[in-house]
Amino acid sequence: xxxxxxxxxxxxxxxxxxxxxxxxxxxxxxxxxxxxxxxxxxxxxxxxxxxxxxxxxxxxxxxxxxxxxxxxxxxxxxxxxxxxxxxxxxxxxxxxxxxxxxxxxxxxxxxxxxxxxxxxxxxxxxxxxxxxxxxxxxxxxxxxxxxxxxxxxxxxxxxxxxxxxxxxxxxxxxxxxxxxxxxxxxxxxxxxxxxxxxxxxxxxxxxxxxxxxxxxxxxxxxxxxxxxxxxxxxxxxxxxxxxxxxxxxxxxxxxxxxxxxxxxxxxxxxxxxxxxxxxxxxxxxxxxxxxxxxxxxxxxxxxxxxxxxxxxxxxxxxxxxxxxxxxxxxxxxxxxxxxxxxxxxxxxxxxxx
Numbered sequence: 474x475x476x477x478x479x480x481x482x483x484x485x486x487x488x489x490x491x492x493x494x495x496x497x498x499x500x501x502x503x504x505x506x507x508x509x510x511x512x513x514x515x516x517x518x519x520x521x522x523x524x525x526x527x528x529x530x531x532x533x534x535x536x537x538x539x540x541x542x543x544x545x546x547x548x549x550x551x552x553x554x555x556x557x558x559x560x561x562x563x564x565x566x567x568x569x570x571x572x573x574x575x576x577x578x579x580x581x582x583x584x585x586x587x588x589x590x591x592x593x594x595x596x597x598x599x600x601x602x603x604x605x606x607x608x609x610x611x612x613x614x615x616x617x618x619x620x621x622x623x624x625x626x627x628x629x630x631x632x633x634x635x636x637x638x639x640x641x642x643x644x645x646x647x648x649x650x651x652x653x654x655x656x657x658x659x660x661x662x663x664x665x666x667x668x669x670x671x672x673x674x675x676x677x678x679x680x681x682x683x684x685x686x687x688x689x690x691x692x693x694x695x696x697x698x699x700x701x702x703x704x705x706x707x708x709x710x711x712x713x714x715x716x717x718x719x720x721x722x723x724x725x726x727x728x729x730x731x732x733x734x735x736x737x738x739x740x741x742x743x744x745x746x747x748x749x750x751x752x753x754x755x756x757x758x759x760x761x762x763x764x765x766x767x768x769x770x771x772x773x774x775x776x777x778x779x780x781x782x783x784x785x786x787x788x789x790x791x792x793x794x795x796x797x798x799x800x801x802x803x804x805x806x807x808x809x810x811x812x813x814x815x816x817x818x819x820x821x822x823x824x825x826x
Contacts, residue, residue, distance in 0.1 A: 538581025
């Protein structure tokens with residue numbers, strides 16, 4: 474395989490990849506700005522300090538509704554001022570979630586509540602309906618030719634914020650207290666895990682493509698083992714001189730101990746999710762130490778091996794991040810199925826008894 478196919482030599486005359494250009498042209502989220510992050514964190518801190526001061530001064534007796542109203546009121550300007558132009562769907566989703574929170578807060582503050590059993594039935598049925606609505610995102614993929622059902626992007630936002638509102642209703646359903654009983658605790662923590670995994674997936678879908686774009690190589694996940702095997706053959710070929718004689722014992726020993734084991738296969742590492750160059754500087758430092766003790770011809774050989782070594786590191790990053798990006802969804806779907814079964818079972822028991 475020539476170097477061009479491995480993307481080892483990327484000349485300046487090559488046209489930029491449209492996928493990479495699209496990713497790099499997208500506006501960064503507001504929380505990537507240190508100034509905005511500090512300002513909104515300070516505002517939230519002042520909100521919470523104000524609520525604590527009101528409680529300590531006994532100006533009135535706040536209940537859960539007051540705190541929910543406080544956080545919901547904070548979310549509306551946060552969404553409107555930061556997402557109105559760059560992420561309209563998320564702005565609308567957060568606004569609807571905040572308005573739902575304000576509605577629940579008004580209901581709690583007013584104090585005139587429905588019968589306890591009726592209230593739980595309504596909130597439980599609403600949670601189940603929202604879960605089924607969120608599941609409609611998967612159904613939309615099967616109905617993609619029918620545009621009358623809406624775009625995939627719209628259903629993605631419905632999927633995300635239906636889950637968030639369902640979590641808000643669940644907290645309201647258990648009256649802002651930890652549930653009692655094995656089944657109730659299992660359902661509560663299962664639902665919480667389901668939401669956390671979903672948000673983790675959203676994070677991965679936004680961050681991982683940008684990290685992979687920084688590597689400046691494109692690799693099909695299924696072909697990574699084949700490419701690594703070809704790189705290993707190239708490295709082994711460099712350790713043979715044209716006259717079929719071996720390289721010096723120093724270079725041979727270095728490659729046998731530090732290089733060839735690295736090319737036996739993909740070496741995924743969770744650290745690549747935080748830094749795509751994790752550990753690379755220390756690894757390349759070993760090359761520099763060996764380089765100074767070699768002759769000019771073998772220095773060129775080592776430089777060539779070093780180039781393949783750096784490329785193999787990028788393949789490991791691809792293997793790690795693509796695996797993570799592909800597998801989180803299985804866990805999310807599994808938890809979603811369990812949550813649906815638990816909530817349905819719980820609702821049937823309530824209606825029957």
